[in-house]
Amino acid sequence: MASPEQVRDPDGAGVARFLAPLQGGGVVLGAILFSLSLTPSLVPREPMVQGLLGGLVFSVGYATWFGLVTLFRWLGVRPLPADARRIVMRVCLGLTGLGTAICLWRSADWQDSVRAAWGLPPTDTGAPLIVLALAAAIFVVLLFFGRSFQLLASDGSRRGRRFLPPRVANLLGGLAALAIFWAVVDGVGMRYALRAIDNASQLADAIVAPDLARPGDPLKSGSAASLVGWEDLGRWGRDFVSSGPEAAEIGAFWNAPAKEPIRVYVGLNAAETPEARARLAFDELLRVGGFERRTLVIAMPTGSGWLDPGAMDSLDYITRGDVATVSVQYSYLSSPVSVIVDPEHGLAEAQALFDLVYRHWTGLPADARPGLYLHGLSLGAFLSQETVPLLDVLGDPFQGAMWTGSPFLSGFWNMVVTRRQPDSPAWQPRFGNGSLIRTANQDARFARFDADWGPMRLVFLQYGSDPIVFFDWSLAWRAPDWLTGPRAPDVSPKMRWVPVVTLLQVGVDMAVALGTLGHGHDYVARHYIPAWAATLAPEGWDAATEARLVEHLRDLVPR
Known part of the structure; x- marks a missing residue:
């Protein structure tokens, strides 16, 4: 002792x-x-x-x-x-x-x-x-x-x-x-x-805004004819299906007849399991004739269930309303909280929904089925990318994807950055010959590549000042590639890498990355528009039409 x-x-x-x-x-x-x-x-x-x-x-x-x-x-x-x-x-x-x-x-x-x-x-x-x-x-x-x-x-x-x-x-x-x-x-x-x-x-998600009425159109999710109850859409689901341009507005922009866009959404309370919610969304998509549209988009929302109006409304205009978008809520928490708690929490919903839609889509005649696309913002982009079995779909590939603000934990995005062409910056990597994957920031220059698009178009939209995209634990001990060489246009020329300090700076930046449209993690319609155009390759699209739509949606802000 x-x-x-x-x-x-x-x-x-x-x-x-x-x-x-x-x-x-x-x-x-x-x-x-x-x-x-x-x-x-x-x-x-x-x-x-x-x-x-x-x-x-x-x-x-x-x-x-x-x-x-x-x-x-x-x-x-x-x-x-x-x-x-x-x-x-x-x-x-x-x-x-x-x-x-x-x-x-x-x-x-x-x-x-x-x-x-x-x-x-x-x-x-x-x-x-x-x-x-x-x-x-x-x-x-x-x-x-x-x-x-x-x-x-x-x-x-x-x-x-x-x-x-x-x-x-x-x-x-x-x-x-x-x-x-x-x-x-x-x-x-x-x-x-x-x-x-x-x-x-959860309480905020359940609140029904008094000025938001249940839709009367039977083709709307949450209507009396819908398989999904109005209350079961959740806060952002109700906002999603009730907002957006109508056929008359789209037609007026194009000076030609347009269709009413289809928006299908299933909230977290609509069913007990991820698989059941995905099945409900698929059945609702079938009910409203989503597979009869020219364009079909599987969109994964952010952690809270929000879908950016800048992305969704510009999609509706570019497709002239001949589009169906389907989405499933997987969480109440915002993306930053979801990333910390369980970033793969919505993977079951994303995978189940993709499998159901893709399986049905491949069973349709090739000349009588819509173009199939994927979309996601922030954590939704990560989950959407995780559901893409590239080797399994090569025999019958879907048409493409437009992913925005892919978070740092995305293996797909990190692969693009790591294997980029040596003469391209990390904040706008050029991958391969550009026939499969293209990236852009606010400049949205998708055409500077060696080859034409192949049968599948995968488009990444990210801002160079988005800390949720460019955070990495290695910031504690290594200067990042996005601070070497030419910098993104919205990154300060006075920023310098400091061991440990830069890690904490960018970590705090993630929590305050929203609030200024067009920078940080706050994406805006004028940048979604060229990204969607590069993904969808709409007929008759040109620079003048793009500029006209950018001006038309100039006052569109996230709700």
């Missing part, structure tokens, strides 16, 4: 450790990273967002220093003499304080460089006091949890030293504290937080 001297914690414990002063080296490293976090990233940051990011980054720096000190102490590395350490620390703190003040002063200019790339007016001020106050508050909260963990690990280590060697006891005490914290955060905190988010999203 260990002696009382061995059991005693040499670093102190309890309240004294919990209230110990900050380590100067940790403050220096945290302040350096905080200053670097003020530099521009993909999305312009408001002071509150910058303060949150700054607090996180400062905490990472402080925790890194604390870990290094703990490691060196465990290895027996002798520190500098007290007098020398005190002088060095004062110099470092002074220089760091000066550097932080300069970076705060320049932060508004850095953010304006992003805003200029997005065509936004400059900010009035970087609001340094708000940034500092919020960053300090975030750090204090995280420090509380960090010292609580330290206290718990120290207590476990002190108990273990009665029976074990000190280093073994320290290791086991740390592992025990980690297990307890993980159980509390993941098993309690995350569970209740996600349950609260899910319940709130």
Whole structure:
């Protein structure tokens, strides 16, 4: 058994450790990273967002220093003499304080460089006091949890030293504290937080807007003749089937007769299982004659079930209304939350719906069936891509797909970027000879390729400033390809890669990537239009018609 001297914690414990002063080296490293976090990233940051990011980054720096000190102490590395350490620390703190003040002063200019790339007016001020106050508050909260963990690990280590060697006891005490914290955060905190988010999203999904009447047209999902109840469409399903251009509006644009677009949607409450919801959507599609249209689109919505009007309305116009779109809701949660919780949650719905539609479609005569296309935005793009069995459909390929804002977890999108032609940038990769896959951003230049389109057209639309597309864990240790060479037109020329900091910057960017149409993760009709045209190859389409439709849908904004 260990002696009382061995059991005693040499670093102190309890309240004294919990209230110990900050380590100067940790403050220096945290302040350096905080200053670097003020530099521009993909999305312009408001002071509150910058303060949150700054607090996180400062905490990472402080925790890194604390870990290094703990490691060196465990290895027996002798520190500098007290007098020398005190002088060095004062110099470092002074220089760091000066550097932080300069970076705060320049932060508004850095953010304006992003805003200029997005065509936004400059900010009035970087609001340094708000940034500092919020960053300090975030750090204090995280420090509380960090010292609580330290206290718990120290207590476990002190108990273990009665029976074990000190280093073994320290290791086991740390592992025990980690297990307890993980159980509390993941098993309690995350569970209740996600349950609260899910319940709130479910309630919002069930609300029927008072100005939204049940459709009287029997060809509309949710009508009295529909296989799907009006309430079972969900919030975004009701909005989807009730909105969009009517045949008269489309005909007026083309100055020719047009058809009423068919929109089929099945909400999450319509059936118990993903397979049942997919079957219900397929049966509804059959009921309304979706396979009798010239164009048939399987569209996967975002995590909440939303379909972008910019994509859907432009599709209806380009096809002159001779189109049927079918979609199934798989979640109430927004795409960013769904990506964190379970990004493959909607895969069963996407796969079942594709299999049902494709199997029926291949059974129709080749000269009497619609052109079959896929579509998805954000998480919906990922799920749509995951359902494409390219090798299985080569014998009877569908006509194409238009995927927008493919998230970073998409293996298909990452393959296109990784295997792109060497002379093409990562933000607009050129894949192969362009006969199968083409990509574009706001410029929407799909014609610059070596070969004509083949029997299948796969089109990717993504903005160079979309953090949901270009986030990657390797940002912590490696500069991304999209920051080397020529940059996307809406990426700040002042953005620089910084280890760890850029990872956190782009991670925070994902949470604030919406709000400015035409940039970030907020896609707009004027960019959907050329992407759909490249996918569908509509008859009689030319630059003048494209410009006319862009102007016609100029005021269309997401609902």
